[in-house]
Amino acid sequence: METQAYNHLLDVIQAIHPFDDEAAKLALKHSDSLTKPPGSLGKLEAVAAQLAGISGKLWPDLSRKAVIIMAGDHGVCEEGISAFPQAVTPQMVVNFLNGGAAVNVLARQAGAEVVCVDIGVIGHIEHERLVSRKIVRGTANMAKQAAMSRGDALDAILVGIEIVNEQINRGSRLFATGEMGIGNTTASAALTTVLTGLPPEESVGRGTGINEAGWMKKVEVVKRAIEVNGLHAAGADPIDVLAKVGGAEIAGLVGVIIGAAASGCPVVIDGYISSAAALVASRITEKTLPYMIASHQSQEQGHAKLLDAIGLTPMIQLDMRLGEGTGAVLAFHFIDAALLLMQEMATFESAGVTKG
Structure with missing residues (x-):
């Protein structure tokens, strides 16, 4: 398989x-x-x-827009690397589905559809608007073992491609990446460290707002995850790295980026987590790069260097660090403006x- x-x-x-x-x-x-x-x-x-x-x-017609939010849990949360409990992941998914999150407000303003996908949440969520494509029930603790199998990572990528194709069949031609998953800045920092060579002290940020002691612990956890999974070799296989220290929602976004490119559609990259997915996608195939548009530079400390490593220049800088796809949806307005001008x-x- x-x-x-x-x-x-x-x-x-x-x-x-x-x-x-x-x-x-x-x-x-x-x-x-x-x-x-x-x-x-x-x-x-x-x-x-x-x-x-x-x-x-x-001047392409990009009037139909969709922000695809991938949601998944992370086993590394048991290391205490987040200011928020893991229970927030499914709670926020329901908030997206009910239209109450920041990304919903901004998507309504931009005339974009919000598509929320459960690709790796631990618990069961029932909602008429939920797209349920669960690959794993949360990842394993990457500080102790591989977060996922390679097969799970590939399946999650294919889910992202499938979701894009479904939205294209509904008329969408412009996509944005969004995510939800407590602990996913830790996974993104590990991916960034391995695939760019950036030290964990520079790739690890404050995420949900941890203090100095929490940040130092997060740095140590990223180092341990890299060591445990033997990810020190240069030129590492990006899918292998994604499986070992990534997350299901990040893998899903890799698929969204590749799927959008394969369908000839631009994809707007959100903040740090989405950019980690963009990095993996670009390492899987450089053919995706011309299809990516960087929306904003996050307040997360490693984001600027991550974007530079990919070769992307952000359109705006608003000191945001929320995720969800908020920065990417804001960039829809600038894309509309560019075409209208x-x-x-x-x-x-x-x-x-x-x-x-």
């Missing part, structure tokens, strides 16, 4: 089309013809060109304005 899942993943990767450089150049050329100094709209011009290169169309602004010629 593991071989079958891996072969399926390879087939999806094979379907990712190269970035259309010509379409991107045409978008930039059009941007330079508009009534403004060249490059004066900054990142908005860059993202408009990127969207053209992704879609092969000058390119479509509705007058050119120098049409407006009769002298070009510099």
Whole structure:
């Protein structure tokens, strides 16, 4: 079954089309013809060109948007690395489903659908809006053993791909990554340390708001998890690393990113946890990179260096560290603005304005 899942993943990767450089150049050329100094709209011009290169169309229709929230629990919570108890994971999932979380408010404002997926929550959740695709009932404690089997990690990636395909069939063409899982900043820090070489002292942040003693403990737990799982070798297999020190929801987001790229759709990356998933996805295949848009730079201390390691530049910096997909959904507004500016602004010629 593991071989079958891996072969399926390879087939999806094979379907990712190269970035259309010509379409991107045409978008930039059009941007330079508009009534403004060249490059004066900054990142908005860059993202408009990127969207053209992704879609092969000058101005793609991205009006249907979805933020996919993957939820899962982490066995490493038994090490006391979070300011919040593990029971908060299912409680927040219900909050998402009832429309009461920050990401729900921002998604409504952006006209985006919230899709909440139980991919690894320990307990049972019943709700008419829940997408239940449970791969594990929480991961094992990565400080003592592998968080998941390689087969579970692959299955979780395939769930992410499947969810994207389902949303595409419903009309979505622009995606954002979101997550919920108490303990997942610890898993993300471990992934970042192994795959970038960043020391745990730089990859581990405050997460839900732990104090100095809690942070030092978290650093030690990440070091122990890396040691226990033998993840010191350079050039490590990203799927193996994901299985040993990742989480089901992070693996699901890896699948969301790969699935969006395979379907020719842009995917907006949220904060630290989503960026850890983006790092894994990019290490599995660099073909995903042109399809990623970094939304914001989180307050989590390792995020800037993580984004730099992937090769992504965030659109905004608001000192956020909530997760859920909140920063990514905020970025939807800037993407809409970029497309509208390119479509509705007058050119120098049409407006009769002298070009510099």
